[in-house]
Amino acid sequence: MSSTTLTERPTRSTVFDGLSRYIxxxxxxxxxxxxxxxxxxxxxxxxxxxxIPDLFIGNAGLLIVAVGMTFVIISGGIDLSVxxxxxFSTMACAWLTVxxxxxxxxxxxxxxxFGIASGAFTGAVIHYFNVQPFIAxxxxxxxxxxxxxxxxDHDVSIREIDFFSWxxxxxxFGEPRDGGFSLPYISFIAFAVVIVAFVVLHYTRFGRSVxxxxxxxxxxxLMGLPVARTKISVYAVSGFCAALGGVIAAFYxxxxxxxxxxxFELDAIAAVVVGGTLLTGGAGFVLGTVAGVMVMGMLSTIIAFQGNLSSWWARIVVGVLLLAFILLQRVLARSGERKRKA
Amino acid sequence: MSDEPIVQMRGITKDFTGVRALDGVDLTLRPGEIHAVMGENGAGKSTLIKVLTGVHSPDAGRILLGGEPVRFHSPGHAQAGGISTVYQEVNLTENLSVAENLFAGREPRLGPFINFRAMRRRAAALMSDIGVDINVAAPLSSYSIATQQLVAIARAVDIDAKVLILDEPTSSLDRDEVAVLLRVMRRLADSGCALVFISHFLDQVYEICDRMTVLRNGSLVGEWATAELPESELIGHMLGREVEALDAIERRASESAPEGGTPLLSAEGLGRKGSIAPFDLDIREGEVVGLAGLLGSGRTEAARLIAGADRHDAGHLAFDGRQVSGHNPRTAAARGIGFCPENRKTEGLVGELSVAENMILAMQASRGWARAIPPARRAELVDEFIAKLDIRPADPDLPVANLSGGNQQKVLLARWMLIAPRLLILDEPTRGIDVGAKADIQRLVAELSAEGMAVLFISAELEEVTRLSDRIAVLRDRELIDVLHEESDMTTERIVDTIVSRGGAE
Incomplete structure (x- = not known):
């Protein structure tokens, strides 16, 4: 038996690997x-x-939408419609109530x-007609x-203020002068989305299929996984998150x-990539996306504190960051391939 | 062993845009037997398997599973019906862990959540069951292709398959790994599973299989019990002609290679750190030099240095009596060194381009992009080489990815023959291709060297190396340990002795 037992140590050196994927x-x-x-x-x-709490108030919508985008990007797709x-969802809230x-x-x-349905429809188009996600x-x-x-074509005020004020x-959380802070309900909605997304992506069959x-x-x-259902579902998740982002905007x-x-779709993609998700799919984290959104929010905050900088500087820095992160991913992928060959 | 068949395929016919890939083929699988599907590349083995597993739907014929007619419309559907497949290319996802790959889609759960602990425990048990001891929590991409293949098999085994199809599972495994695999296959058969084994390695087929179905050009030749069909007859059935081709290609140093004189290529202390230790090697015009050694002994690495595909960091290389500097694939091609790399799909051919375009690549590159080859001349050349190398189907406009392995290899050879190189380096040109194409390629090598071309020939099959080579450089542990040149040394035993004795001495 021992003569035919194979033992192989894993080489710790690829983009998907336990250590370097956290870089x-x-x-x-x-x-x-x-x-x-x-x-x-x-x-x-x-x-x-x-x-810090303010970051989660101003960026609650971005956070929710970026979490949906994380599902799509890990599955190897992209969603430009968010x-x-x-x-449309914000406008629909106004139109339906007014x-x-x-x-x-x-x-x-x-x-x-509607968000779920439109996402599922897009996913079905992408899967069954083999359309590029970018185009669809x-x-x-x-x-x-x-x-x-x-x-x-102009701003519409939302009725039912009671509901939307909620x-x-x-x-x-504690008194402000003792280091306390406060958070509105929309932030808790965003947290809930993050937690649910994290659990689904990491601990369910659907998540692992993504x-x-x-x-x-x-x-x-070929492994017999439900590919059609998975692909349609990720776009449905993204559609739901985008619609929820619209509702949050209505609250806000x-x-x-x-x-x-x-x-906004590009901000979401940027947050996901800065959060360490591979644009080519197959690797990434929901909590990374949270960090990515916070980096973008923190940038705007710093520029606001500086006072004499134009807000476009946030874009410039995000552009540089994106480039740096994509290059970092490539470098890691390449060193992984090299080590594996040796 | 029950005689009640588990799978009966009857009169299966499949057309692909006018080409009949299968024509009324039958296949019968019984529980507890290992069944080989034999045939040349392009005989229809893969298509038959894909019909069975629901990748393709047949244009005619029926499939009975346990006596009931079935029609699978996807691999997942076939898998649910108890038919699992392990393909030549590992079809798992590299980004997930070994354990996740083993249980993807059927993870053990606690409520709606995956129970990772139970999954890892069961994965480890599964792998050690088949004699593989690895960390199942590590991503699949951190393991060798051979191990990934075994993971794929373990997965298929664990899905409780009634029928397990193994499509060329051994082509990237070494001897020990093959032993593990064959043992697992036998155990599965003993437990009542029906196995389909597709392999180019006839010795493995004869070692493990109970029965075989032979296909040729999309038609059924027949079904035999392995014990009743000697190897020579099997090859005859596969090729449809009496095969003496392989035996006829016997050539010896005395016939063709000039002794002495200035070597065409001369490597002196050529080496690259971490790749191959410095070595000396001469290659003369009209000579076939074989590189022999085990997998990982440095055969490919040596060839890549000579071809200029890797940069050497030690020693000198002289070509045609002159020192070579700035050696890279482009300058090598300009000097007349052609290199057919080991991995034809990723390093040699452009799959989307047509047969003609692939063939003409090197010639066009040597002329420069501005001077296009006239279409008439190009068509003439391409047709000539398609006929000369017997490339099938003989359609110059077909994307090369649609050709079988043997025919792809011939296209690659034609590319270099078009520019008439003075030295041709062939790294595993016959790996994974059928007997007929193998004979064609060996014959071609013999012919080319008779015409004065120098050839550096690498193959894992020692018989092939000894049959073709004038001299054989033997490698071990990334070191060239000896160059055999006596005619009496050109035997498999001598090479093995050399590898073993040098290893023991150190």
Missing amino acids: PIGATVALLVAMYLGGIARYPNFDNPQL GSVMA DAGLPASVAVPAVLA TLAGLFLYRGLTLQIS GMERVE YAVGGSEQSAL TKSANPLAGVG
Whole structure:
């Protein structure tokens, strides 16, 4: 028996590997900490206990949408429609409550159901007609933006203020002067989305199938995994998250702007990539995406504290970061291949 | 062994855009037997398997599973019906762990959540069951192809398959790994599973299989019990012609190779750190030099240095009496060194381009992009080489990815023959291809060297090396240990002795 027993040690050197796959997310977290410490050192009041919670208020929508995007990107796809779906959802909340006169308790679930359905439809188009995700979701980007503007080309105020005020009601954690802070309900919705997404992605069959499809769709098919269901589901998840992001925006602004969320899909993709998810699919983390969103939020905060910088600097820095992270991923992948050959 | 068949395929016919891949083929599988499906590349083995596993649906014919007619529309569907497949290319996902690959889609769960601890425990048990001791929590990509293959088999085994199909599972495994695999196969058969084994290695087929079905050109030749069909007859059935081709290719140093004189290529202390120790090697015009050694002995590494595919960091290389500097694939090709690498799919051929385009690549590169080869001349050349090398199907416009392995190899050879190199380096040109194509390629090597071309020939099959080579360089542990040149040394035993004795001395 022993003569035919094979023993092989794993080579710890690939992008998917236990150690090096944590390098990008480690870099993101280190960057976040460095930015925070740098901010404290440089600006008075940067150590305000409300600063970090504020990141989760202003970026709750981005966080939710980016989490949905994480599913899509890990599966090897991309979803460009999320910004438009989000704007359409906010507008639909306004339209359903104002013009159709529906109660918010009906309008909001309807909008969320629409997000799931539109995502599932996009996923079905991508899978069954073998359309590039880029093109299929680009169609969604134009379609839903057009529909939004068709409903109204100007801002619409949302009725049922009672309901939509609920989202911004704050929960206090201690007294502000004792280092306490407060968070509105929308932040808790975002946290809930993150936790559910984390558990689903890492601890359920569906989640592991998402990784398998992203690793190799052909193999996943031959292994007998439900590839069609998985691909359709990730776009449905992304659609749901985009619609929920739209509802959050309704809570936040109490009005619907038809041009809200232009370019939002790109912010979400940037957050996902900065969070260490591989753009080619098959590897990534939900918590990485959280870190990615926080880096982007922290950037805007620092620029606001600086006061004399244009807000476009956030974009410039994000551009540089993206490039750095993509190069880092390539370098890791390549050193992995080299070590494996040797 | 029960005689009640588990699978009966009857009159299976399948057409691909006008080409009949299968024509009324039958296949019968019984529980507890290992059944070989034999045939040349392009005989229809893969298509038959893909019909059985639901990748393709047949245009005619029926499939009975346990006496009931079935029609699978996807591999997942076939798997649910108890038919699992392990393919030549490992079809697992590298980004997931070994354990996750083993249990993908059927993970042990606690409520809705995957029980990773139980999954790892069962995965470790599964792998040690088949004699593989690895860390199942590590990603699959951190293991060798051979181990990945065994993981794929373990997965298929554990799915409680009634029928397990192994499509060329051994082509990337070494001897020990093959032994593990064959043992696992026998045990599975004993437990009542029906196995289909597809392999080019006739010795493995004869060692393990109870019965075989032979296909040729998409048609059924027949079904035999292994014990009743001697190897020579089997080859005859596969090729449909009396095969003396292999035996006829016997050539010896005395016939063709000039002794002495300036070598065409001369390596002196050529080496590369971490790849191969410095070695000396001469190759003369009209000479076939074989490189023999076990997998990982440095055969490919030596060839890559000579071809300029890797940069050497020690020693000198002289070609045609002149020192070579700035050696890379481009300058090597300009000097007249052609290199057919080991992995034809990823390093040699451009799968999406046509047969003609692939053939013409090196010639066009040597002329420069600005001077296109006239279409008429090109068609003439391509047709000439398709005929000369017997490339099938003889369609110059077919994407090369659609050809079988043997025919792809011939296209690669044709590419270099077009520019008439003075030295041709062939790294495993006959690996994974059928007997007929193998004979064609061996004959070609003999012919080319008779015409004065120098050939550096690498093969894992020692018989092939001894049959073709004038001299044989023997490698072991990334070191060239001896060059055999006496005619009496050109035997498999002598090579093995050399490898073994040098190993023991150190």
